[in-house]
Amino acid sequence: MNAKPRTLPLSKRGMSFETFMWAFTRATALGMYGFILFGVVGALAMGAQHSMTFVEVLRWALVSNPGHVEYTNLPDITPFASMFWRLVASGMFLTAGSHGIHGVIVVLDDYLPKDNQRNWNRYLNMAMFFVVAAAGLYIIWTA
Numbered sequence: 001m002n003a004k005p006r007t008l009p010l011s012k013r014g015m016s017f018e019t020f021m022w023a024f025t026r027a028t029a030l031g032m033y034g035f036i037l038f039g040v041v042g043a044l045a046m047g048a049q050h051s052m053t054f055v056e057v058l059r060w061a062l063v064s065n066p067g068h069v070e071y072t073n074l075p076d077i078t079p080f081a082s083m084f085w086r087l088v089a090s091g092m093f094l095t096a097g098s099h100g101i102h103g104v105i106v107v108l109d110d111y112l113p114k115d116n117q118r119n120w121n122r123y124l125n126m127a128m129f130f131v132v133a134a135a136g137l138y139i140i141w142t143a
Contacts, residue, residue, distance in 0.1 A: 021102060028099035035092040039064055042088070046079065064089045065143055089140050094133060101129040 013019075043061035046052065052060070066081040105125050112118045 025099065025102055028095050028102075031095040032092070032099060035088065035095060036061075038088065039092070042085075050079075064092075065140065086140055090137055093136050093140065097129060097133055097136070101125050 040061040042064070043052075043057045046060060047057040060080070064080070064085045066077050066085075105122055108121045108125075109118050112121055
């Protein structure tokens with residue numbers, strides 16, 4: 001017996017939570033690529049202006065935290081501690097964190113058989129994300 005798969009036309013498909021989360025995962029992945037590219041270009045520009053070594057440029061490109069250039073031979077780190085770079089670091093941190101926590105929730109959902117367990121998994125992981133996000137943003141903005 002050959003069962004024909006049921007397909008709905010695009011106009012009749014609704015926007016479910018799962019569809020939204022699928023799109024969210026793809027959007028956050030693209031967002032992280034954008035932040036990485038922006039960080040690399042910014043690090044190269046900042047490195048060219050301030051005679052940074054390759055290691056310093058890479059550290060700045062991946063995590064734009066003024067602590068990464070604080071103990072280098074740069075005479076002035078104020079351009080690195082600007083609000084602009086703190087916003088970039090905050091955006092990258094929140095994008096990567098939300099992408100990662102969604103991945104953890106999806107993986108653990110596969111191993112939890114009951115709806116109640118999956119709901120607790122989501123609540124606990126979201127609570128953990130908000131605690132870590134608050135701590136990370138505090139560090140980014142006060143460092």
